[in-house]
Amino acid sequence: MRCPFCQHDNDRVLDTRASEDGFSVRRRRCCNNCRRRFTTYERVEEIGIRVIKKDLVREPLNREKIRAGIETACWKRPPSRERIDSVVEGIVAEIHGQFEDEVTSKQVGEIVMKHLAPLDEVAFVRFASVYHEFDNLNDFVKVLSLRQRPSDVGP
Ligand SMILES: [Zn+2]
Structure with missing residues (x-):
């Protein structure tokens, strides 16, 4: 600088x-x-946090990639463009608040799901089924309980 x-x-x-x-x-x-x-x-x-993928390849955190994943999940669902924008902003802000330099793709997926759950239930399930790797039954149950958490967002 x-x-x-x-x-x-x-x-x-x-x-x-x-x-x-x-x-x-x-x-x-x-x-x-x-x-x-x-x-x-x-x-x-601009700070350049990096995502560690499952194969250990690192790539820059990409806001548009997160947005694309959420838009796909919200296909033909009620959330507006503005709601999706604000969810993407919230996700990126949370990642930067919690991690300094690097974050795993799994952690990114968990943060995305946390923000998607109150947005739209169908979108959440679609996203979870594509992005979350269910290593075992406990993981699956954990995701279900996340989904059933009472929403703090209006109908
Ligand atoms: Zn100087």
Whole structure:
């Protein structure tokens, strides 16, 4: 990040905090050249969290991929484009709130399901059946209990 005072591109991060909207982070930085401090605000997708896939290949967290999965699950279901957008934002914000650099694809799937459950029951079941790997019966029961959790969202 270029220093606003001396223009050197050499600084260290002193502190990172999520902003109140959850969609950006505020970082206090210290320039290693002039030693002055400055603050930057970065959109969460610029920070570059990586997803570890099942085959251990890592790829950048992709908001559009999450959205595509949810849109597929919501095919011909009531949730509007706006509802889906806000669910995607919530999912991305939660991932960035819980994980620093890396997250497994399984953890991403669990967060997606948590947000999908109150959105639309059919979409949730579709998503779960495609993305969740049921290693054993306990996992399956866990998912079912997630689905049956009372919704805090109106009808
Ligand atoms: Zn400087």
